[in-house]
Amino acid sequence: MDYSWIEIAVAAIFFSVVVTLILSRGYGWLSPTFWRNAAVVSSLVMTFILLWLTFDTADQVRPGSGRIPDWTVINHEIKLVWDAEKRRQVPAVGRETGFFGKTWSQKEAFDLINKGKMTLQSRNCMECHQILGNGAYYATDLTRAWLDPWWEERIMPLTGAKTREEAMMAWLKDPTSMPQGPRKMPNLRFTDEELKALIAFLKWMSAIDTNGFPPRFAVAQ
Amino acid sequence: MATSFARPKAQELFESQKLALAYFAVAIVLFGAQLIFGLIAAYQYINPDFLLDKLPFMTNRTLHVNAMIVWLLVGLMGGVYWFLPLETGREVVGIKLAKFIWWVIVAGVGVVVLVYLFVQIGPGNALTLWFINEGREYIEAPRWADLAIVAWVAIFLYNVIATTLAARRITGLLGVLIFDLVALGALYTAGMHYTVNVTMDQYLWWWVVHLWVEATWEVLVGVLMGWSLMYLLGTPRKLIETWLFLEVALVFGTGILGLGHHYFWIGTPEYWIGLGGFFSALEPLPLVAMVVHALYDAGAHRLHTVNRPALFWAIAQAFGNFIGAGVWGFMQTLPQINMYSHGTQLAAAHGHLAFFGAYVGTVMTLIYIAVQNARRPVMIPLDSRYWGWALALMVLGIVGIAGSFTISGFSQTMIERAELGSTWSAFIQSYTHPWYTHTLGWRYLFAWIFVAGYLVLVYDLLTIGKRREGHAA
Numbered sequence: 001m002d003y004s005w006i007e008i009a010v011a012a013i014f015f016s017v018v019v020t021l022i023l024s025r026g027y028g029w030l031s032p033t034f035w036r037n038a039a040v041v042s043s044l045v046m047t048f049i050l051l052w053l054t055f056d057t058a059d060q061v062r063p064g065s066g067r068i069p070d071w072t073v074i075n076h077e078i079k080l081v082w083d084a085e086k087r088r089q090v091p092a093v094g095r096e097t098g099f100f101g102k103t104w105s106q107k108e109a110f111d112l113i114n115k116g117k118m119t120l121q122s123r124n125c126m127e128c129h130q131i132l133g134n135g136a137y138y139a140t141d142l143t144r145a146w147l148d149p150w151w152e153e154r155i156m157p158l159t160g161a162k163t164r165e166e167a168m169m170a171w172l173k174d175p176t177s178m179p180q181g182p183r184k185m186p187n188l189r190f191t192d193e194e195l196k197a198l199i200a201f202l203k204w205m206s207a208i209d210t211n212g213f214p215p216r217f218a219v220a221q
Numbered sequence: 222m223a224t225s226f227a228r229p230k231a232q233e234l235f236e237s238q239k240l241a242l243a244y245f246a247v248a249i250v251l252f253g254a255q256l257i258f259g260l261i262a263a264y265q266y267i268n269p270d271f272l273l274d275k276l277p278f279m280t281n282r283t284l285h286v287n288a289m290i291v292w293l294l295v296g297l298m299g300g301v302y303w304f305l306p307l308e309t310g311r312e313v314v315g316i317k318l319a320k321f322i323w324w325v326i327v328a329g330v331g332v333v334v335l336v337y338l339f340v341q342i343g344p345g346n347a348l349t350l351w352f353i354n355e356g357r358e359y360i361e362a363p364r365w366a367d368l369a370i371v372a373w374v375a376i377f378l379y380n381v382i383a384t385t386l387a388a389r390r391i392t393g394l395l396g397v398l399i400f401d402l403v404a405l406g407a408l409y410t411a412g413m414h415y416t417v418n419v420t421m422d423q424y425l426w427w428w429v430v431h432l433w434v435e436a437t438w439e440v441l442v443g444v445l446m447g448w449s450l451m452y453l454l455g456t457p458r459k460l461i462e463t464w465l466f467l468e469v470a471l472v473f474g475t476g477i478l479g480l481g482h483h484y485f486w487i488g489t490p491e492y493w494i495g496l497g498g499f500f501s502a503l504e505p506l507p508l509v510a511m512v513v514h515a516l517y518d519a520g521a522h523r524l525h526t527v528n529r530p531a532l533f534w535a536i537a538q539a540f541g542n543f544i545g546a547g548v549w550g551f552m553q554t555l556p557q558i559n560m561y562s563h564g565t566q567l568a569a570a571h572g573h574l575a576f577f578g579a580y581v582g583t584v585m586t587l588i589y590i591a592v593q594n595a596r597r598p599v600m601i602p603l604d605s606r607y608w609g610w611a612l613a614l615m616v617l618g619i620v621g622i623a624g625s626f627t628i629s630g631f632s633q634t635m636i637e638r639a640e641l642g643s644t645w646s647a648f649i650q651s652y653t654h655p656w657y658t659h660t661l662g663w664r665y666l667f668a669w670i671f672v673a674g675y676l677v678l679v680y681d682l683l684t685i686g687k688r689r690e691g692h693a694a
Contacts, residue, residue, distance in 0.1 A: 005495030009478075016474060032393060032459060035466030039397070042474035050477055053492075054424075060490045061420045067488055068420055114417040119345030121356030121415075127279035132423055132487040133564040135358055136282050137633075138266075140648045141564050143486075150645040176273070181649035183269040186277040194345045205419055211494060213486030214643035215560050 001056050012049050016042040069207035071109035074099045074200050078207045080147060080217055088212030089219075099203065100165055100196055109200070116201025119194045128185075131205070133213055139183065144217050146199075146206035154180065165203075169195045234595065235306035237313035237380075240320055242595055244299030245588045247327060249679065251292035254334075256672050258285040263665045280341050283354075283361055284334065289576060290359060291330060296584030297441055298377060301398070303591050304448040305381060308395060309388035315380050322376045329369045333362060350415060357422075359430050360412045367413050374406040393462035397469055398444045405437040420488035427483040434576075435504065435546075436476040442542075442583045443468045443511070446535060449586050450515070453532050454522045464514045471507035479504045485556050486563060494556045501554040505547030515539035527601050530608035530685070531589035534582050537616060541578020549574050549623070561638040566657075567630025574623040577615075585612075585678075593686055600686040608685065611678035618671025625664035632656035 003011075020041045024034040064070035069091070077094035096103065104112060120126075126135035129142045140148075151164045158178055159170035171178055172195055175185035190198070234242075262281040265271050269278075305313055313319065336353055343349030350356070351364040362370065381402060385395050412429035416422050447461040481497025519526075519536055526532040549571040553562045562568070593603040633651045641647030651657055 001490065001492060003492075005492040005499070008492070009496060009499050012478065030463070032463040032466060035463055035470060036393065036396075039466045039469035039473065040400075042470045043400075043477070046474060046477035050480065053496075057424065057484075057489050057493075058421065061418065061424070061488055063418060067490065068418065110417070115345060117417045117419065117422075118347065118350070118415075122343050122345045122349040122354065124279050124283060124342060124354055124356045124361065126356065126358040127282045127361075128277075130564040131419060134423060134483075134487070135564070136279070137564065137566050137569055138278050138282070140645050141643065144643070145645075148645045153646075180645065181653065183652070184273055186273055186279075188342060191344075197345065201419075208420060208488040210486045210488055211491060213560055213563065215638055216642045218644050219642045 001060075008049065008053075012045055016045045019045070067209045069093065069204060070106075071113055071204065072104060072106055073207045074109055074113070074203045075103050078147065078203065080144070086212070088215075089217060090209055090212075091207040093207060099200060104200075112197050112200045113204050115194070115197035116199070116204075119190070119198045120201060123188045123190070132208070132210060139185065141214055142202060142205070143208075143210060143214060144206050146203040147218065149218050150180070165196075165199050168199050168202075172198070235312050236316045237302045237306045237319070238591070238594075240316065240323065241299040241303035241591055243323065244295050244302060245584075245591055248292040248296040248299060248584060249588070249682065251288045251295070251330075253675065253679075255285055255288035255292065256668075256675055258282075258288065260665075260668050260672065263661075263668045266661045267665060276338075277341075280337060284337055286359060287333075287337070287361060293438075293576070293580045293584060296587060297438070297445060297580070299591075300445040300448075300584070300587035301377070301381065301441075303587060304445070305384055308392060308448065309384050309390065311384065311388055313380050314383035314387050315376065318376050319380050322373050326369060326373050329366055333366050336363070337361075347415070357412070357426055360426070364413065367409075371406070371409060371413075374402075374409065378402050378406055392458070394444055394447055394458075394465065397440065397465055401437050401440040401444070401469075405433065405441070408432050408437065423487045424484065424489060427480060431480045431483055432477070435479065436472060438580065439472045439476070439507070439546075440469055442538075442579060443472070445583055445587060446511070446515070446538065449531065449535055449590060450518050452590060453526045453528055453535065454518050456518050460518075464510070468507045468510055468514075471503075471510060475500050475503040475506060482554050482556075482559065485559060498554070498556045502551065504554070505543065505551055508543040508547040512539045512543045528589055528593050528603040530603060530605070530612070530681075531586045531593070533609070533612060534585040534589060537612060538578065538582025538586060541574070541582050541616075543578070545571070545574030545576070545578035545623070549627075562630065562634045565630045565633040565637070566626045567634060570623045570626035570630050573619060573626060577619045581615075588682065589685075592682055596686040603686055605681055605685040607677050607681040611674050611681055614674030614677060615671055616674075618667045618669075618674055621667025621670065622664055625660040625667065629657045629660040629664075632660075 016038070020034070020038045023037045023041065027033045060066070061068050073093055075096050075098055077097050079092045079094055080089040081092045083090045120131070125131065125142065128136050128139040130137070132143050133141060151167050155161070155171050156164070156167040159167050161167035161170050169192070172190060174187060176187050258281045261272065261276065262278055262285055265278045265281065302313065302319070340353050343353040353363055354361050355363055382399055385391055385399065408428055411425045414425060443465050447465050450456045451458065451461055478496055479501035481493040482501040484493035484497055515536055516539065519532065524532065553559050553567055553571065589603065589608070593599060632654055636654055637643060637647045637651035641650055
């Protein structure tokens with residue numbers, strides 16, 4: 001993208017106003033014709049810009065293109081690091097660690113994350129949690145759930161699991177009996193296969209560059 | 222006679238208006254369902270173990286939100302079926318088809334509700350997304366129901382366009398309506414895709430959620446309130462249409478790129494932060510215009526109207542839309558604030574106040590106009606002892622609910638996000654903090670006040686205009 005947001009905003013308003021004025025020559029600004037032209041022109045100009053930006057955005061959010069990680073990121077350690085220039089956290093991909101004790105190929109990783117996304121939707125996670133900040137507000141935001149220190153501090157000792165992914169699996173199988181705080185998560189009857197996929201999805205999502213959201217993740221503790 | 226509407230012979234209702242009455246009846250029933258599930262969800266905030274196994278928060282919240290979207294859409298569409306024959310001076314073309322698809326939709330909504338209630342979730346595969354739940358907030362409806370909704374909107378659009386063509390007369394209001402409904406129908410299909418890339422998923426999901434609620438629904442409301450004000454106050458068509466065009470220019474001019482305020486944090490490029498912040502900061506402008514317009518019209522007529530409840534709901538709508546959508550939206554739309562407040566109870570405060578103000582107010586205006594004309598002899602001006610109580614209790618209830626959400630939202634923003642770093646532990650700290658917990662009882666209490674208002678409303682709608690009483694105005 002070669003244009004800044006200010007240039008786009010100014011161009012959008014400029015075109016809307018100028019085209020409206022040209023089409024409305026001879027009509028006063030209080031006439032219905034003037035405002036009818038303004039309505040049609042501004043709608044079309046803004047729709048055109050939205051479509052144009054959609055192509056640019058779609059290109060920038062392809063997995064592996066920079067902002068969105070490649071599927072195989074699940075084989076690696078993921079961290080949030082402080083970007084001093086942008087003054088916010090950005091995800092960083094570290095050394096290879098494997099996931100559930102193996103290294104996943106591109107195709108295997110895609111299939112797993114895809115299954116995880118289906119599982120996420122089938123259990124209606126968004127109606128308590130938030131995904132990238134969107135959802136209901138009854139439970140935690142899952143954007144950086146994979147990176148949450150709580151798994152190592154509390155859930156690994158509680159479940160006796162050796163790795164973070166195993167701890168997540170053990171807890172999600174029966175969250176009602178291991179409540180964390182007064183609000184309990186219902187038992188959503190996940191299979192092992194679904195949980196492995198869901199955790200892969202969460203790990204992949206935790207490496208998306210979200211412009212620093214949620215803020216100061218795990219910094220203050 | 223620019224301001225008068227067509228009347229069928231012998232003061233009979235058009236078939237389309239009878240269909241509108243069925244729409245409104247179902248809307249009011251679903252409104253009640255929305256309140257029941259909202260009450261359970263509000264109580265689960267206080268007692269998280271309540272019905273945890275049978276009817277968890279996620280199911281209540283799904284039903285609460287989905288019932289609302291469906292009943293408001295049904296109410297707005299009912300308003301179009303009410304006014305369309307009056308505007309075009311003829312029966313709606315394709316009315317049999319419209320009746321047929323309506324009963325299909327009612328049956329479909331029943332099936333979806335039963336599946337939500339008793340099946341709730343399914344295995345992680347495409348069949349679940351087709352038949353149980355799509356798992357995408359606001360548009361959870363399974364894919365088969367999506368297809369039914371598309372057929373429904375297509376027939377609706379056919380009714381409007383074919384009737385306009387048959388009348389051989391297009392007004393500014395009809396032009397805007399058709400323009401808007403084409404966009405509304407097309408946008409829904411953007412929400413019918415599955416993609417594994419969650420960023421692209423949410424990018425298109427907002428085309429339905431934002432561009433419906435903050436663009437095409439607002440314009441639809443502009444058209445319906447235009448017709449309502451012409452009916453209620455006899456406002457000249459030229460004035461109504463000029464205001465409507467101005468509102469469309471501002472709603473679409475700011476709201477389409479205002480979509481960017483949903484693209485701050487979902488993985489989309491950084492230019493959306495500037496664009497979304499800028500255009501969404503301008504989004505309250507058309508809402509200010511609507512307040513000025515409604516108040517000017519009402520004041521110019523010294524509140525003399527043919528239908529007092531409808532006029533007062535229209536005024537409540539103008540204020541509620543501005544305060545709920547405009548002020549409460551602006552409060553958290555700039556990215557510098559939104560980074561901390563996004564995904565907290567503050568969003569719920571905005572949602573409650575905005576939907577009530579913008580859309581409940583509109584549908585109530587429409588329903589009171591329809592009720593007045595459905596009863597014989599038509600009572601002019603329409604008035605009763607109860608509608609004011611219903612309005613006052615519901616406004617008090619929603620302001621209390623939104624106020625409680627706002628306080629817990631501020632607390633959560635401060636504690637979870639700003640102080641403690643947005644983690645699981647920070648989240649627990651925020652929702653167990655006294656500043657947060659003490660709002661939950663208030664929220665629940667005001668929810669009951671709102672329900673009391675709803676009950677008075679139902680009684681009033683069933684009885685108003687049947688006896689001649691207390692119409693001193």
